[in-house]
Amino acid sequence: DLAHLYLLLAMTKGSATTLEDVHDAWAIWRNQTNPAHRSLIPFDALSREVQELDRPYVVAIHAAALLAGEGQQ
Numbered sequence: 001d002l003a004h005l006y007l008l009l010a011m012t013k014g015s016a017t018t019l020e021d022v023h024d025a026w027a028i029w030r031n032q033t034n035p036a037h038r039s040l041i042p043f044d045a046l047s048r049e050v051q052e053l054d055r056p057y058v059v060a061i062h063a064a065a066l067l068a069g070e071g072q073q
Helices: 002-012 019-033 048-067
Strands: none
Touching: 002 019, 002 048, 019 048
């Protein structure tokens, strides 16, 4: 499930999660559900516009990590 992969990013990379990380997690999931999808290519080969589609997920992962107390000592 894609949400589980994003949760893993929040738990392991937290606010260091990048657009490429989100794309890679999405690609793992999409490969199982639609292996012929046109965006199943390396992140750097995507157009800037397609790369930016992952931005809301990066923002949400960062927010979740901060709410979970990342960086609090």
